[in-house]
Amino acid sequence: MTPDQRLSEAVALLPEWLRHQHWFTGGRTGPLGVRPVATTLLHDGEPRVWHLLAEVTHDDGADVYQVPLSVHSRRSDRLDHVHLGHTADGHVYDALHDKEATAVLLDHFADDAAPVEGVRFHVRPDVKVPYGESSLVLPGEHHNTSLAYGDSALLKVFRRVHSGLNPDVELHEALSDAGCTLVAPLLGWIDGDWTGDDGGSVTGSLAMLRGYLTTAxxxxxxxxxxxxxxxxxxxxxxxxxxxxxxxxxxxxxxxxxxxxxxxxxxxxxxxxxxxxxxxxxxxxxxxxxxxxxxxxxxxxxxxxxxxxxxxxxxxxxxxxxxxxxxxxxxxxxxxxxxxxxxxxxxxxxxxxxxxxxxxxxxxxxxxxxxxxxxxxxxxxxxxxxxxxxxxxxxxxxxxxxxxxxxxxxxxxxxxxxxxxxxxxxxxxxxxxxxxxxxxxxxxxxxxxxxxxxxxxxxxxxxxxxx
Ligand SMILES: Nc1ncnc2c1ncn2[C@@H]1O[C@H](COP(=O)(O)OP(=O)(O)O)[C@@H](O)[C@H]1O
Ligand SMILES: [Mg+2]
The missing domain is CATH 3.90.1200.10 (Aminoglycoside phosphotransferase (APH), C-terminal lobe)
Known part of the structure; x- marks a missing residue:
């Protein structure tokens, strides 16, 4: 079985899981259709880490969601709350809650990280990325998933993604460039490509790395x-x-x-x-x-x-x-x-x-x-x-x-x-x-x-x- 075939089993687990995520803003009553529009293997090991963008069709229309997944050969008690299910490839988890997977994500910001197709990691000049810090998902019912790496950086992973520059990245960049201290400094961002409705390639913002405001x-x-x-x-x-x-x-x-x-x-x-x-x-x-x-x-x-x-x-x-x-x-x-x-x-x-x-x-x-x-x-x-x-x-x-x-x-x-x-x-x-x-x-x-x-x-x- 190729990794892609294995991923298709994981994709089949998504509709039931998505419906229960508070950041899922689509209609929840009818059936959900899920179709991958970009899949990238970020790490081929234990766990295997997939970057996945999927078009989700629901009662009110269709949107593209970002759902990175990690696949472990053994079930992990620690990750039980984000377990999507089991496939021939292993146990599938929400990668953003999996510290081993989020370390992989952060490491991709490094200059010497092997480039991956379709997902690009950018770091602003003179920024120290906190490699090696473990991540914690910020609690609360937010619209996206934000990961604190130690107490210095916060990676906000946009869940529903759109073509083009996300205004969050755009305005943080403009304000950071202007030296404005009334916002968290922009440290970096991730963008990527996926297949649009007409079969053409779409590019959009996927995540934003900003300074962590401690004592907040x-x-x-x-x-x-x-x-x-x-x-x-x-x-x-x-x-x-x-x-x-x-x-x-x-x-x-x-x-x-x-x-x-x-x-x-x-x-x-x-x-x-x-x-x-x-x-x-x-x-x-x-x-x-x-x-x-x-x-x-x-x-x-x-x-x-x-x-x-x-x-x-x-x-x-x-x-x-x-x-x-x-x-x-x-x-x-x-x-x-x-x-x-x-x-x-x-x-x-x-x-x-x-x-x-x-x-x-x-x-x-x-x-x-x-x-x-x-x-x-x-x-x-x-x-x-x-x-x-x-x-x-x-x-x-x-x-x-x-x-x-x-x-x-x-x-x-x-x-x-x-x-x-x-x-x-x-x-x-x-x-x-x-x-x-x-x-x-x-x-x-x-x-x-x-x-x-x-x-x-x-x-x-x-x-x-x-
Ligand atoms: N730079 C930061 N430092 C510390 N906490 C932050 C920072 N940015 C956001 N937060 C906290 O994370 C929450 C979610 O971030 P936000 O950008 O509002 O994402 P969402 O789109 O999910 O609402 C905020 O309400 C705030 O409490
Ligand atoms: Mg908010």
Whole structure:
């Protein structure tokens, strides 16, 4: 049996396994079809390590996923949680959780590594790759799989891959080149080729090696800890409890403004003229219409939301646009001893890459962060204090206060470091906030229905005429 024939048995194990991976974003109810579009043997030994890109056909379409596999002749207890199954070739595992396989992956960055067909490893000048460090998969339900090698480098392996340069690599490179210290430095990246739909070759980004930000706390964890403090002190206001977040929100606003400033310096900028604003309103309206089809409860608020988009059509002043973060929320910022750092410039995961690389007003990132404050404030209401809880109404009021206080602090911080105060653009802010809330409604309806009340409440508030 040739190695390729052996791999085809492993491929047969993928549909059932993929369906249960949280990073798998395709439809999960119907059957999944899996067809390899690039296979590369990275290491022929024990374990055998395959780099595999596979087109996965599902209820909602087809996408290409990156699923490196390792094959061991003996079953390993240590890897039981990522065991796909057994083939004539051996036991098949998710290679990214297999330290022997991830060491192979890192070694390929070395100058003297034998080149492999179809997968290219790039290291930026003067970078020390931590060869020999063993890897650990970062915990949490992320959209990709990130491996920490010791405490110096993090390899983010994109799970769903696209043709072209991934905006995460692109923006990290631009910001690293500009000496920006508000993001993790880009150390290297991997790109590769696969067979596209028309049989031609497609090239795209596969992974990104970035510096590991030690001492980092996740923004969501910090913000929700602050909310928890507030809930525990039901009689106190947000500015009176120990875990007040406003000073952090202020500094986060400053860091956000500085990253925007650097992006505008080193990457293209432009203006949206009335025709572009019309197109933006069309895009937002289109998203709303598709969302109403998925979540009919939205229909009641559709006219109110559309009104925010229509205001953009009437605007005559051009809007300054530039590259932005694109999928900004508290889970995309880390607080280190040296202040806030921004991560994950991939943009909105489900949008086509061209859309994710589009220029927008930086107000869009601000609007998304304000939505995230609302999520942080309200999620405990959903999980710990549902409407039947006698404390619900009072805590909902407190949640609203927390959001208000931290939104103001964020905008104050932003304005202190920028010419722009997001609040000076209330119409853009409302349109972008509405568009984000509509996105969230669809996301929660599909993935986390118990959280749906959070964005629905926001949509209701935003749709109310002011
Ligand atoms: N440079 C870094 N150092 C330490 N932790 C990081 C770094 N970059 C990201 N993280 C952590 O890993 C998580 C996932 O990374 P992210 O780039 O957001 O990937 P995903 O696309 O999977 O969300 C982040 O939410 C953050 O907690
Ligand atoms: Mg992320």
């Amino acid at each position: 706390s996740d923004g969501w964890a910090l913000a929700t800890a602050s909310v928890r403090d507030l809930y525990a002190e039901g009689d106190l206001h947000a500015d009176e409890v120990g875990g007040d977040f406003a000073a952090e929100a202020y500094r986060l606003g400053m860091s956000t403004a500085r990253v925007h400033e650097t992006l505008a310096e080193v990457l293209p900028t432009g203006t949206m003229a009335p025709a572009d604003l019309n197109a933006l309103a069309d895009t937002m309206t289109g998203r709303l219409e598709r969302a109403v089809a998925v979540v009919p409860e939205l229909e009641r608020f559709a006219a109110g939301l559309r009104a925010h988009y229509d205001v953009l059509r009437e605007r005559r002043d051009p809007v300054a646009v530039q590259r932005i973060h694109g999928s900004y929320h508290l889970g995309q910022v880390l607080r280190t001893v040296l202040g806030w750092k921004l991560v994950d410039f991939e943009g909105e995961l489900m949008a086509p890459v061209a859309e994710r690389r589009a220029m927008h007003s930086p107000v869009r990132d601000a609007a998304q962060m304000l939505r995230s404050f609302d999520y942080a404030a309200r999620h405990l209401l959903i999980t710990d204090h549902p409407p039947e809880d006698p404390a619900h109404d009072q805590l909902a009021y407190r949640a609203q206060e927390w959001t208000q206080r931290n939104s103001e602090a964020f905008c104050n911080g932003y304005a202190s470091a920028s010419q722009l105060d997001p609040r000076d653009e209330p119409e853009l802010l409302a349109a972008y906030e509405s568009d984000t809330a509509v996105y969230e409604v669809v996301f929660e309806a599909r993935r986390r229905p118990t959280w749906l009340p959070i964005p629905l409440a926001a949509v209701e508030r935003l749709a109310r005429p002011v």
